[in-house]
Amino acid sequence: MDLEMSAIPDIQNLQDDDENKQQIPVGTFEMPDTVAVDVPTQTPVKFNPDWDKKIIKTATLKLEINDHKKYTGFVHNAVKLHGAYIAQEEQNLADEKLETILTIKVPVAQFEAIMNKLPGDDGKVLERKINTDDVTGEVVDTKVRLEAKKQMRLKYLEFLKRSKNMAEVLQVQQEINSIQEEIESAAGRVAFLSHQSLYSTINLTFYQPMPGFTSADETPSFLNRIATAFKNGTSWIGDLLIGLISIWPLMLILAVIYMGWKVARRPKVISQKA
Missing domain, CATH: 3.30.70.260 (ACT domain)
Structure with missing residues (x-):
């Protein structure tokens, strides 16, 4: 009888311990009012690189x-x-x-x-x-970083499921969007380099x-050189005439100014009455 009574306190203590354990929160995910999100640490990515020459x-x-x-x-x-x-x-x-x-x-x-x-x-x-x-090397390195970003995105998606309020949801979603842009950029770079290779x-x-012109590995003859020089001279004269014609308004203004200057310098005749 004494043995049975002595065992009762031990059972009571065990029950108290169980109740205390149940009061400890397990697996809670709460963010402070400042909505600070801890960046998850990157775990080593298991990636078998393709070392085929690119x-x-x-x-x-x-x-x-x-x-x-x-x-x-x-x-x-x-x-x-x-x-x-x-x-x-x-x-x-x-x-x-x-x-x-x-x-x-x-x-x-x-x-x-x-x-x-x-x-x-x-x-x-x-x-x-x-x-x-x-x-x-660039292709392999980009693929490794791409896999790491994908693992990071999965962790942030878990954070998104455990968010408590709208502020937390918006901040985690912003991080996910940023990572997604980096993933798309890396994937595009890998695709571009793969296609280029x-x-x-x-x-x-x-x-x-064209007829009348010599080949790149031939020396022009004397007659060809004369013909080329004559053609270049004719072209130069034509360009000069076109240039002079294009500035005819300026030439007209200069002619009017010159005529006015000549009239102004003409000596005046003073008539004398007899």
């Missing part, structure tokens, strides 16, 4: 051709054959040449093949230059000398 190739090729129309068709066929496309095309006609400037986007695997094919059979290569830019760029310029 190399952007840009080439410049300048050619002199004999038949502009024929070579234009040849270029368009070569572009289709190699799975490329023309991003921009510009044509210029001058006295000395008919010129076309193309920006060609070509798959990386077809870059060397189309570069070797573009000169054709009779094209004279005046300039050939190839630049490469390895952006592998998949398609190389060729800046192709080709032209046909």
Whole structure:
């Protein structure tokens, strides 16, 4: 009997302890009146980087051709054959040449093949230059930061669910919007670099000398030099005459002023009465 009575206080103490434990708040999320939100710490992101080479190739090729129309068709066929496309095309006609400037986007695997094919059979290569830019590191780094921002956004979304009032909701939502903008910017950068590395760029310029003008690798003859000098002199005289005609109002004003000055300087005759 004594043993049973002695056990009663222990049971009572345990019940008191349980009641005290139930009074302790667990998992509450309250913000002060100043609505200060603690920035969640970033946990290490598990990301398996893709170390495949991302190399952007840009080439410049300048050619002199004999038949502009024929070579234009040849270029368009070569572009289709190699799975490329023309991003921009510009044509210029001058006295000395008919010129076309193309920006060609070509798959990386077809870059060397189309570069070797573009000169054709009779094209004279005046300039050939190839630049490469390895952006592998930038792509991997941007992807890692992108994954970290996504994890950060998930944590803020949890904060948003536990917000108590409208002020807290607005502040957390503002942080989420800012992170979302950074995510979209990083994703756009990765997509741009990936596309640039998949398609190389060729800046192709080709032209046909007009009749009467020499090729780029030929020295003009004496007669051609005389003809060019005569043409330049005629053009200069024409420009001078056009310039003088364009300022005829000023010349008219100067003529009126000169005539008035001459009249003012004319000696006056004083008549004498007999």
